[in-house]
Every structure is written in structure tokens, then in C-alpha cells.
Amino acid sequence: MRSTFAGLNTMVRGIYANQLSLDTTGHNITNAGTEGYSRQSVNLAATRGQQVSSIYGQVMVGTGVDSTSIERARNVYADKQYWSETAQQQYYKTQQTNYDKVEAIFNDSGNTGVKNALTEFYNAWNDLSTNASTASNRTAVIEKSNVLADRIKTASQQLQAQINAQYDDMRLSVTQINDYTDQLVKLNQNIMTTEATGASANDLRDQRDLIVDNLSKYMNLNVYEDEKGMYSVVSNGITMVNGINKLTLEMSEPQTNEKYGINDYTINIKESGIAYLPTNGSLKAQMDTIAEDKGYLDDMSNIAGFMLTTFNTMHQQGAGIDGTDSSLTEYYTDGNGKKYTDPAMTTEYTGPSYGENFWGDNNTLYTWDAENSCIKATKVEKLKHEKDFTETKNADGTVTRTPKVTLSGTGTSSTLDGINIINALTVNTAISSTGGQNIIAARKLTVEQTTDDNGKLGAYEVALNGSGDGTNATNLSTLINMDQDNVTSTANVVYSDGTASFMDTTTAADKITATLKNNMVSRSLDKDSVNAYYSAMVAQLGSDSESLDDKADAQDDLILQITNWRSSTSGVDWNEELSNMIMFQKGYSACSRCLTTMDEMLDKLINSTGMVGR
Numbered sequence: 001m002r003s004t005f006a007g008l009n010t011m012v013r014g015i016y017a018n019q020l021s022l023d024t025t026g027h028n029i030t031n032a033g034t035e036g037y038s039r040q041s042v043n044l045a046a047t048r049g050q051q052v053s054s055i056y057g058q059v060m061v062g063t064g065v066d067s068t069s070i071e072r073a074r075n076v077y078a079d080k081q082y083w084s085e086t087a088q089q090q091y092y093k094t095q096q097t098n099y100d101k102v103e104a105i106f107n108d109s110g111n112t113g114v115k116n117a118l119t120e121f122y123n124a125w126n127d128l129s130t131n132a133s134t135a136s137n138r139t140a141v142i143e144k145s146n147v148l149a150d151r152i153k154t155a156s157q158q159l160q161a162q163i164n165a166q167y168d169d170m171r172l173s174v175t176q177i178n179d180y181t182d183q184l185v186k187l188n189q190n191i192m193t194t195e196a197t198g199a200s201a202n203d204l205r206d207q208r209d210l211i212v213d214n215l216s217k218y219m220n221l222n223v224y225e226d227e228k229g230m231y232s233v234v235s236n237g238i239t240m241v242n243g244i245n246k247l248t249l250e251m252s253e254p255q256t257n258e259k260y261g262i263n264d265y266t267i268n269i270k271e272s273g274i275a276y277l278p279t280n281g282s283l284k285a286q287m288d289t290i291a292e293d294k295g296y297l298d299d300m301s302n303i304a305g306f307m308l309t310t311f312n313t314m315h316q317q318g319a320g321i322d323g324t325d326s327s328l329t330e331y332y333t334d335g336n337g338k339k340y341t342d343p344a345m346t347t348e349y350t351g352p353s354y355g356e357n358f359w360g361d362n363n364t365l366y367t368w369d370a371e372n373s374c375i376k377a378t379k380v381e382k383l384k385h386e387k388d389f390t391e392t393k394n395a396d397g398t399v400t401r402t403p404k405v406t407l408s409g410t411g412t413s414s415t416l417d418g419i420n421i422i423n424a425l426t427v428n429t430a431i432s433s434t435g436g437q438n439i440i441a442a443r444k445l446t447v448e449q450t451t452d453d454n455g456k457l458g459a460y461e462v463a464l465n466g467s468g469d470g471t472n473a474t475n476l477s478t479l480i481n482m483d484q485d486n487v488t489s490t491a492n493v494v495y496s497d498g499t500a501s502f503m504d505t506t507t508a509a510d511k512i513t514a515t516l517k518n519n520m521v522s523r524s525l526d527k528d529s530v531n532a533y534y535s536a537m538v539a540q541l542g543s544d545s546e547s548l549d550d551k552a553d554a555q556d557d558l559i560l561q562i563t564n565w566r567s568s569t570s571g572v573d574w575n576e577e578l579s580n581m582i583m584f585q586k587g588y589s590a591c592s593r594c595l596t597t598m599d600e601m602l603d604k605l606i607n608s609t610g611m612v613g614r
Contacts, residue, residue, distance in 0.1 A: 036210030318441030318472030444471030
């Protein structure tokens with residue numbers, strides 16, 4: 001039989017249910033601005049009814065309501081999409097930051113960039129070609145050359161600093177990732193303990209998902225939940241977090257990179273020692289931008305390599321303004337730049353300067369090794385200039401005779417690459433010293449046929465044009481804007497030791513003859529002119545940066561769409577919560593009023609019934 005007081009229990013359950021719902025609504029409202037919070041709601045269910053007799057048999061009378069759980073609103077598919085796309089978004093943003101810094105390094109909008117230095121370098125040589133005997137023009141060539149070398153070195157140093165900064169950021173990223181994985185392990189354990197009783201640790205789960213949100217900015221990851229409610233986080237096939245266990249990332253010991261003048265680092269798994277290579281996120285972007293910045297350093301070293309090899313070779317085709325001797329004279333060097341007329345090096349040579357390096361050390365031959373993308377720098381112990389020329393038959397049947405200067409010697413070879421090429425890019429000390437401007441080889445070597453006193457033609461000899469001749473300076477100036485095919489037609493300088501290769505000391509039996517033509521073909525800039533090479537590099541940088549900006553904008557739009565998708569499920573809607581607050585308040589009041597009414601009825605039944613006749 002149904003209890004007389006059963007109705008009171010029904011209302012009490014209603015009061016408790018509405019109070020719990022109202023408390024949960026208040027929790028939602030107070031956390032509306034909390035990052036990562038998911039809207040919660042009370043799941044209510046009608047309690048089991050009681051059977052009572054009726055005129056037509058048994059009927060079920062409801063006994064009220066009770067709460068079954070408090071759950072958070074969360075869309076797991078939106079979460080997985082968000083974690084995946086956030087890694088891509090952060091990859092683009094990190095690359096954008098690097099592009100902004102590199103573009104600042106190669107900013108040619110003012111007069112402080114490499115482009116401006118190349119232009120002034122060209123103008124100085126062009127001016128010298130028209131006024132080869134003017135001291136001011138020769139001094140300007142040296143000054144503008146020093147500026148160009150300084151700009152290239154400054155840009156390279158800034159790139160080195162940017163690479164080092166990226167490694168510092170990578171180190172901070174590794175520290176933050178380890179901190180996040182530590183928190184995930186602790187939250188996994190707390191969630192498992194809390195939910196062992198059947199409750200749902202909603203707020204702890206929100207904190208855990210927020211950490212995964214942040215972790216997804218650094219690396220690509222997949223998240224799996226086991227039957228105990230604990231997360232496993234897998235990145236690139238490596239389980240970083242597995243329940244209450246985790247792996248730790250660490251930066252390796254510095255690895256000296258002599259090519260770029262920096263220390264390189266790798267990211268390793270501390271517990272196993274294997275390398276960790278993410279496929280997305282800011283950590284991947286930091287690795288990629290370091291490699292890309294090294295590519296820009298390579299571009300700078302290629303320009304410097306062009307100057308040390310191709311430009312030097314062209315410079316060696318001429319002679320300086322000093323001296324009046326019209327024939328080439330053999331001389332020897334002592335390795336310190338001084339020249340002597342005898343092998344014993346007792347009589348100092350004071351005649352014209354032929355075949356000098358404009359860049360680098362004067363007693364070093366610089367040749368480009370295309371296969372290994374480096375420079376072979378060979379120390380020359382003896383530098384010999386011979387009277388000789390080559391003949392070329394023209395299409396019209398005439399013969400063009402061109403001087404051939406042979407630089408011979410034996411010495412040790414070394415390899416220059418990367419930053420070492422850039423550091424070697426200095427104006428020859430013999431040229432930059434006092435009076436050295438006269439050594440600049442603006443004059444062109446020519447071939448002249450001798451005559452005797454009777455006017456009879458004799459042998460051909462290599463000679464020099466007048467002191468004001470600037471033909472070789474013209475060739476050098478046009479070299480800045482001239483591609484390979486046009487330059488090779490003027491090639492005439494031959495390097496050889498006559499016996500064995502001093503460019504490859506490992507195989508003494510090998511002979512080597514590196515003509516200017518070969519030096520043009522196997523050169524650091526391929527077929528481009530130095531100006532075109534630099535312009536193409538900067539244009540590619542701008543194009544890549546713009547393309548990345550477009551990708552980043554599109555990714556931001558996608559993330560916004562996914563974020564709105566998540567928020568539509570888990571976000572707190574003030575209008576909805578306030579409506580619920582009013583509804584639960586009214587429900588609470590109604591249940592209380594109903595309880596009061598029932599209490600009055602029972603009071604009447606208990607205290608007033610049977611009072612008649614007393």
C-alpha cells in the first residue's frame with residue numbers, strides 16, 4: 001500500500017534535483033570565461049513508480065525525479081580535428097616568424113643591403129673602366145669591394161644568429177613539452193582515481209584536454225582513451241604518454257658544424273637515446289627553418305665563392321697601372337706577397353703586377369669544386385708569367401690572338417665551404433695596403449707582333465695596353481651582370497703546374513689544367529650572373545613568404561571554423577544558462593510550494609481529523 005507520506009518524498013527529490021541543476025548552471029556561468037571549460041549538465045531520470053490499486057486494477061504512480069550523472073558537453077571528433085589542424089597552424093606561424101626575420105636581413109629597400117652593395121660595386125668598376133688611371137676611381141673600387149664583403153658577412157652573421165635563436169626556441173619547446181607530458185600523467189592518475197567510484201571527473205578532463213590543446217601546438221599527435229579513462233598520446237609513432245607513464249625529450253650535446261660556424265643539436269628520447277623527428281607543429285617548423293636558413297647561408301657563400309674563383313680568374317687576365325715594361329716578366333713570390341726576379345728571392349721585383357688575386361690571399365689559387373660545392377684553395381709557392389698566346393680562327397678567316405698567362409707552382413690544398421668561404425672574402429692585402437690601388441688589374445693583356453729596325457715583322461709577344469686602358473675593368477664590371485655563356489668567350493687564363501696536380505695532392509700522377517672556361521662552367525652560381533643569382537634568391541624568398549602567408553591565412557580560417565564547431569557543443573551560452581537558471585528556480589519554488597501544500601494537507605489529516613464530539 002502506498003505510504004501516506006509518499007508525496008513528500010516526491011517533492012523532496014524534485015527540490016534536490018532542481019537544486020543540483022541550479023548549482024550546475026551556476027558552475028557553468030562562473031566558468032564561462034575559463035579557457036578549456038566545457039559546459040556541464042545534470043542528467044535527470046524519473047524514479048521507479050509504485051503500484052497502487054484502482055478500480056480497473058493496478059496503476060503505476062510516479063515517485064519523482066533523481067539525477068543519474070553530471071556530464072560535460074564535448075565533441076570528440078571536433079577535438080581530434082582541432083589537435084590535427086593546430087599543429088599545422090603553428091607550423092605555418094613559426095615559419096612566418098622566421099621569414100619575417102630573414103626578409104629583414106635581406107631588406108634591400110634602403111642603402112644598407114647586399115643588393116645596394118652589388119650595385120655600387122658594379123658602378124665602381126664601371127667608372128674605373130672609363131678612367132683606369134684615376135687614383136680616386138681605383139680607391140673607390142677598393143672601398144666598394146670592402147662594403148660588399150662586409151654586407152655579405154653581416155648578412156651571414158645575422159643568419160647564424162637566427163639559427164642559434166631557433167635552437168634556443170627549440171630548447172624552450174622541449175622543456176614545455178616535457179612539462180605538459182608530466183601534467184598529463186598526473187591528470188590521468190587523478191581522473192582514474194576519481195572515476196573509479198562511477199563519477200565523472202569533468203573539470204579534470206577539461207584540464208587534460210586543454211593541455212593536449214597546448215601540446216598539439218608543438219607536435220603532431222594522436223590521442224587514445226583506454227577503459228580507465230586515461231589518455232595515451234602518440235606522436236610520429238612514438239607513445240609520449242601512456243597512462244601514468246611517459247617519455248622525456250632532451251636536446252643533444254652540441255655538435256660543431258664548421259661549415260656554418262654554429263653548433264647543431266638534435267632532439268632525442270632520453271629513455272632510449274633515439275632521435276625524435278616530429279612531422280608537424282612548431283617543433284618541426286623550427287627544424288625546417290634552421291635547414292632553410294642554412295640554405296641562405298649557402299647562397300651567400302656561393303656569391304663569395306664566385307668572387308674568389310670566377311672574379312679572381314678574370315682579374316688575373318689584366319695588369320696593374322704600375323711599371324712601364326710592355327713585356328711580361330717572370331717573377332717569384334715568397335708566400336708573403338713580395339715578388340723577386342730570381343728563384344733565390346734575393347732581387348726584389350718592382351715591375352708591373354700581373355695575374356693578381358683581387359679577393360683573398362694573393363698566393364692562393366681558388367677553384368670551384370662543383371661536385372662537392374666547395375672551393376679548393378691551393379697555396380702557390382712559385383708564380384710564373386710567360387710570354388705566350390692562343391690563336392682562334394674566326395668565321396671570316398681572320399685569326400684572333402689572345403694572351404695566355406700560366407700560373408705555375410706546387411703547394412698544399414685545403415677545402416673551403418659555407419661560412420669559411422665568406423670569411424675568406426677579403427680584398428687582397430696587397431691591393432688594400434698603401435699604394436695597392438695601382439695593382440688593380442684594369443689594363444688588358446694584348447698580343448702584339450714585333451718589328452725590327454727595318455720594319456720587318458717578327459714574332460708575336462704578349463704586351464700591355466697603355467696605363468689608362470680599362471678593358472679588363474670593363475670585363476670585370478660586366479661580370480656582375482653577365483651569365484656564364486657570355487663570359488666563357490673571353491677565357492684565356494690557364495692554371496697548371498706542368499708536372500702534377502697541386503689541386504689534388506692525393507693523386508700526384510694526375511694532371512690538372514683548369515682554364516677560365518672550365519672555371520666558369522664549374523662555378524658556384526651555375527650559369528647565372530652574380531646579380532641575377534642574388535635577385536633570384538631574394539625573389540624566391542619573397543615568393544615563399546607570400547605563399548606561406550596565404551597558407552597561414554587559410555589555416556587560420558579553418559581553425560576558426562573548428563573552434564566554432566567545438567564551442568557550439570562545449571561553449572557556455574549565457575542566454576541558455578540564464579534561461580535554465582530561471583527554469584530550475586521556478587522548478588525549485590514549485591516543488592517547495594507543492595511540498596508545503598502536501599504538508600498542510602497532512603497537518604489537516606493528522607491534527608484535525610476525528611476532532612468532532614470532543
